[in-house]
Amino acid sequence: MVKFIKTIVILTGIFCFCFFSQPAFAKNRVLTDVKVIHASTSSIHLDPRLKGIVSELRSVFKYTSYRLLKDQSMDLKFNVAGHVNLPGERTLVVLPSDMDGKRIRYQINIKKKDRSIFQTQVLLKNNSSITIGGPQFNDGVLLFNISGSVQ
């Protein structure tokens, strides 16, 4: 019985070591997901794939329709940019540059016809997201929901 308990304690120790030591080792991949959302007041619609984020958007905006136009996942290395083609000859460039504590530093650039129209640098909480919005599109606006998760 004592031997059994000892074995359990050893295994628990090894498990704890493996589980909790994960952050100590370098993680160099960032799973980045970009959702392109069209928000408008022309109809009443809620895309079921946007269920998680729409409640937050609705607390701020008065749009009645939220449609998911595009959902692009990218497995990016640090300092490697990911490109997402947006409606209206726009391009979204996201680049995870490094970690700042538990946050991912992202350089985000929105281009229109190869001209940079919006640039920002954000520290995104791991496994969280930010929404950037404003560009006019089809009687509504475009919202870009960018989420990041270090792997």
Add this chain to the structure above:
Amino acid sequence: MEKTCAKYTSEDLSRFVDNELPQDKYQTIEKHLSHCPHCSLLYDQYTSISTVFNNHVDQEILKIDPVKLKQNLDQTLKNSQKKSFGNIFEHFGKNIYLKLASIAAILMISLYTFQGGLFSPSGPSAIVKFVDTDFTSVMIIETQKEKHTIIWFSET
């Protein structure tokens, strides 16, 4: 209090025998004893009791071996020290790997906790370091419920 004579109590005499009285009182009683038969008798009784008691104590003390006493004390001290240091590991036996694994686990948990790994960092989902745009209207919004960060810019 039992009176031996009109002047002194038995307690006074007992204290006299034990040499617990102030000097002046001691001398007064000493003089008194020479002419008071009652007090003198009680004094003799107390003195004999005291002598018997002291002899008995002396005999008991002589029975104690100081070397053995020292050894016993040392042993007790060692045992108490061993107990305090050994308590942590006594349940683990002599398995060094078990000890190392436990220490490693504790260290990792501490490290992870201090880095904020067990608890997600508080605050907004994203901290905006800077925004650079040609458009004049830019808003940074944080939702109340989930603290979701929204950057809003108007192209018009």
